[in-house]
Amino acid sequence: MNSSSSNTLILLADEAQTAALAARFASAMKGLRKEIVEGGLNLRLTGDLGAGKTTFTRALLRGLGVAGRVRSPTFELVEEYDVLEGCVFYHFDFYRFEDPCEFEEAGFRDLFGPGRITACEWSAKAGAYLPGADLEMTLGIEGGARRAALCASTALGARILGEVC
Ligand SMILES: Nc1ncnc2c1ncn2[C@@H]1O[C@H](COP(=O)(O)OP(=O)(O)OP(=O)(O)O)[C@@H](O)[C@H]1O
Ligand SMILES: [Mg+2]
Numbered sequence: 195m196n197s198s199s200s201n202t203l204i205l206l207a208d209e210a211q212t213a214a215l216a217a218r219f220a221s222a223m224k225g226l227r228k229e230i231v232e233g234g235l236n237l238r239l240t241g242d243l244g245a246g247k248t249t250f251t252r253a254l255l256r257g258l259g260v261a262g263r264v265r266s267p268t269f270e271l272v273e274e275y276d277v278l279e280g281c282v283f284y285h286f287d288f289y290r291f292e293d294p295c296e297f298e299e300a301g302f303r304d305l306f307g308p309g310r311i312t313a314c315e316w317s318a319k320a321g322a323y324l325p326g327a328d329l330e331m332t333l334g335i336e337g338g339a340r341r342a343a344l345c346a347s348t349a350l351g352a353r354i355l356g357e358v359c
Contacts, residue, residue: 220257
């Protein structure tokens with residue numbers, strides 16, 4: 195599914211609903227473990243400061259069984275977690291990049307691929323260096339609520355979208 199994409203809008207009335215959506219993502223990803231091991235999974239989280247990108251990712255990691263501290267990658271740029279028995283989850287935040295080439299210089303390209311789940315905040319800051327996403331979630335702020343626009347760009351992304359919505 196390269197030429198077409200599927201889109202869904204979801205209203206997240208409060209933080210609990212954001213966490214519930216993340217939990218549904220986690221269970222869909224568990225069911226697609228084989229596909230993730232074979233091809234990897236790339237997620238993009240878009241939205242203004244405070245939109246809920248890290249809040250969503252933290253709940254997603256909890257749903258995937260991560261019990262320890264989940265830190266925002268704002269300063270370290272990437273945080274790494276072992277998930278789904280043999281997969282690695284990389285939570286990126288490129289906000290501090292001054293130039294997209296920092297993505298290449300940091301060697302981050304090597305962290306994408308089979309068995310890897312990536313969740314990228316501020317993906318535009320990595321520009322064209324960033325590998326394509328299977329699924330992008332754009333969060334809009336509406337007071338305490340968030341409007342999530344989900345866009346799948348691959349067959350794997352569409353399968354996840356089909357299960358969470
Ligand atoms: N419906 C909601 N979903 C998610 N977060 C919410 C919601 N309502 C309020 N919040 C609050 O919004 C804030 C979101 O912060 P968070 O760090 O997740 O944003 P972010 O998108 O990662 O920002 P940044 O671009 O700075 O990394 C938190 O303080 C959270 O409690
Ligand atoms: Mg964040």
